[in-house]
Amino acid sequence: MKNRQRLSLFQIAWKNLARKKTRSFLTVVGIALATWVLISLFGFNSGYKNSLDRDIDNLGFQMLVVAKGCPYEAATLMLKGGTGLKYMNEDIVKLITREPEVESVTPMLMQVVFDPNKGQSGGLTAFLGIDPATFPRLKPGLSFKQGSWFTNPEAREVVMGYEAAELEQREVGDVYLIPEKEVELKVVGILNRSGTQDDGTIFLPLQTLQKIFGQEGQLTSVGIKVNKETNLPLFEEKMFKLPDVQVVSLTQVKTTIMTLVSTARILVLSIALIAILISIMGVINTVLMSVMERQKEIGILKALGALASDVFKLIWLETSLLCLLGGLLGAGLAVLTSSLTEYLIRQLLPFSPSGGLISIDARLILISITAVVLLGLLSGIYPAFRAARMRPLEAIRSEEE
Amino acid sequence: MTTTATIIEAFGIKKIYKRGAERVAAIDGLSLTLKEGEFLSIIGPSGSGKTTLLNILGCLDNPTSGKLAVGGITVHDNGRGLSESQLTRIRRQLFGYIFQNFYLIPTLTVLENVLVPFTFFKKRGAEKDVMAILKNLGLDKRAGHLPRELSGGEMQRVAIARALVNHPSVLLADEPTGNLDSERSREIGQVLRQLNEKEGLTIVLVTHNPELALSARRIMTLKDGKIVEEQARPEH
Numbered sequence: 001m002k003n004r005q006r007l008s009l010f011q012i013a014w015k016n017l018a019r020k021k022t023r024s025f026l027t028v029v030g031i032a033l034a035t036w037v038l039i040s041l042f043g044f045n046s047g048y049k050n051s052l053d054r055d056i057d058n059l060g061f062q063m064l065v066v067a068k069g070c071p072y073e074a075a076t077l078m079l080k081g082g083t084g085l086k087y088m089n090e091d092i093v094k095l096i097t098r099e100p101e102v103e104s105v106t107p108m109l110m111q112v113v114f115d116p117n118k119g120q121s122g123g124l125t126a127f128l129g130i131d132p133a134t135f136p137r138l139k140p141g142l143s144f145k146q147g148s149w150f151t152n153p154e155a156r157e158v159v160m161g162y163e164a165a166e167l168e169q170r171e172v173g174d175v176y177l178i179p180e181k182e183v184e185l186k187v188v189g190i191l192n193r194s195g196t197q198d199d200g201t202i203f204l205p206l207q208t209l210q211k212i213f214g215q216e217g218q219l220t221s222v223g224i225k226v227n228k229e230t231n232l233p234l235f236e237e238k239m240f241k242l243p244d245v246q247v248v249s250l251t252q253v254k255t256t257i258m259t260l261v262s263t264a265r266i267l268v269l270s271i272a273l274i275a276i277l278i279s280i281m282g283v284i285n286t287v288l289m290s291v292m293e294r295q296k297e298i299g300i301l302k303a304l305g306a307l308a309s310d311v312f313k314l315i316w317l318e319t320s321l322l323c324l325l326g327g328l329l330g331a332g333l334a335v336l337t338s339s340l341t342e343y344l345i346r347q348l349l350p351f352s353p354s355g356g357l358i359s360i361d362a363r364l365i366l367i368s369i370t371a372v373v374l375l376g377l378l379s380g381i382y383p384a385f386r387a388a389r390m391r392p393l394e395a396i397r398s399e400e401e
Numbered sequence: 402m403t404t405t406a407t408i409i410e411a412f413g414i415k416k417i418y419k420r421g422a423e424r425v426a427a428i429d430g431l432s433l434t435l436k437e438g439e440f441l442s443i444i445g446p447s448g449s450g451k452t453t454l455l456n457i458l459g460c461l462d463n464p465t466s467g468k469l470a471v472g473g474i475t476v477h478d479n480g481r482g483l484s485e486s487q488l489t490r491i492r493r494q495l496f497g498y499i500f501q502n503f504y505l506i507p508t509l510t511v512l513e514n515v516l517v518p519f520t521f522f523k524k525r526g527a528e529k530d531v532m533a534i535l536k537n538l539g540l541d542k543r544a545g546h547l548p549r550e551l552s553g554g555e556m557q558r559v560a561i562a563r564a565l566v567n568h569p570s571v572l573l574a575d576e577p578t579g580n581l582d583s584e585r586s587r588e589i590g591q592v593l594r595q596l597n598e599k600e601g602l603t604i605v606l607v608t609h610n611p612e613l614a615l616s617a618r619r620i621m622t623l624k625d626g627k628i629v630e631e632q633a634r635p636e637h
Contacts, residue, residue: 005531007509007516015508300504303461304563305493305522307486391485393461396500 013317027286031326032333034279037272039334039360039368040341047359061138061223064248065239070220087218095242096222101230106134106223109206111213115179128201129209138225147172147189150205159189159203183212280379287319287383298387299395308388315384323376327369335360408570408603409435409458414467416453427453429626440597440604442617450626451607452575458605459496459573460488471495493522497564497572501579503556505548512544515562524567534562554585561592571603578610590616
């Protein structure tokens with residue numbers, strides 16, 4: 001077998017690190033822990049935001065424009081005994097759609113009737129007239145237990161919220177009679193439970209509801225979804241300028257949640273920064289100790305022809321290897337323990353959205369490892385510089401420290 | 402008649418160390434000329450300046466004053482010398498070094514230790530087959546071993562092999578048998594003599610060992626940084 005007659009700087013650096021295995025290992029572990037915290041933190045950062053966005057998207061529109069003074073929640077309407085509804089003309093939809101920030105809008109009409117057969121002494125039932133073309137798109141979180149949406153915009157059909165269907169004991173194919181109006185409608189869909197007011201609502205095509213209640217051309221609210229880049233508070237102000245309307249926005253809810261999360265994030269970020277600083281100190285200490293212990297050897301390398309730049313590169317390479325290994329190990333840890341991290345974070349946070357809280361992708365891993373290696377290179381400058389400027393004879397004569 | 406070129410020329414070399422307020426001359430106005438193919442032994446009592454002189458001749462140390470030229474290049478002229486990187490370039494072109502303590506890298510095998518100089522610099526005409534050098538020095542069977550698995554004599558032969566891979570013009574040996582028993586010392590003396598006689602390698606040897614010093618054809622005795630005696634020995 002012919003021996004390989006070449007020895008690279010990498011091989012020398014690698015074998016140097018292997019010389020003090022425990023010390024190198026502990027340094028790598030330190031860097032790995034810092035990387036793990038870094039990746040988990042940034043993974044959490046984007047994961048949480050995405051999940052929150054998704055949850056808010058599932059809630060439906062980010063903004064509701066309602067006629068001034070009109071209750072916008074079914075519950076409030078019920079408390080008011082079904083009275084106090086105010087109306088806007090359908091033309092408002094055109095005005096809103098003209099705004100460049102608007103991605104889509106959905107017009108709605110709410111009506112409430114007294115049903116003497118509801119409960120023991122009767123009760124109120126809320127009907128929501130919706131546009132079948134736009135409403136389902138703005139409410140992607142709604143799913144069907146049975147059936148589907150209406151067959152056409154003027155169909156005499158209803159879709160019932162989960163609780164409404166339970167209360168009325170209705171299934172798809174059954175007939176539903178609107179109290180007071182004596183209008184028969186066909187049940188074409190029953191929704192799954194959503195945990196929102198939609199559960200108690202009975203949905204009709206907007207035009208059908210307008211006709212039944214004699215409110216042609218009238219709306220009680222318009223749901224608005226804006227582009228992702230939109231500055232919601234600014235857009236909200238713009239909507240307030242429309243005549244005789246009030247604006248209800250989810251921005252405030254989102255802002256409150258994000259503020260709570262930011263507090264936790266700053267805390268974790270501080271811990272990550274401390275971990276990174278400690279690991280950098282660890283790297284400097286390890287490499288510097290190794291340089292001091294190997295002074296004679298470095299002197300010999302110089303006597304054997306190594307330039308100051310060669311010695312600098314060798315020590316830098318050792319530092320980079322430590323950081324790269326630590327970075328890779330940390331990234332692996334972050335990926336493997338992401339479920340556990342997510343569980344722990346959920347225990348800590350006052351509110352967490354339903355989706356995945358930690359989103360770790362290849363880009364995040366690559367950026368984090370690169371950052372760790374760059375920090376390592378930075379921390380390797382001083383030890384490498386010290387080694388490079390040693391004069392061979394002084395280094396050879398030095399006492400081991 | 403053949404003329405041999407001068408490879409090292411030192412004139413009026415002084416090396417002064419400060420010891421507190423005292424100034425000690427380790428080398429005191431020494432001049433010497435070394436020609437290609439010579440084998441020079443430098444002997445003398447401890448503190449006579451042997452190693453200091455060897456380090457100055459090998460460009461590992463700067464003289465305080467005097468003039469030094471190696472391979473036709475003036476490396477020092479009365480307090481003005483070349484930069485460290487220029488000296489490194491001269492060192493790797495001209496010199497091979499062996500030291501009393503071998504200074505092998507403990508994590509590298511014999512072969513890898515010998516290959517270390519090539520990592521930084523491969524001189525034109527450098528040894529193509531490093532295994533051949535190891536074979537010449539009786540180390541071919543030890544190529545894959547780590548230094549800790551070798552005897553002192555073997556370690557010094559590895560250091561010699563490492564010094565030879567770039568085919569230096571001059572081999573500088575500082576007490577190469579200082580850590581070896583008499584039998585291993587004789588072995589090393591034989592290796593050096595062969596390198597000089599068969600391959601014409603110029604050698605400067607610093608030693609306390611009189612028997613080893615006799616390997617050389619020119620023996621110089623130092624005392625207090627000055628040459629006190631110089632003798633030429635006939636061909637072996």
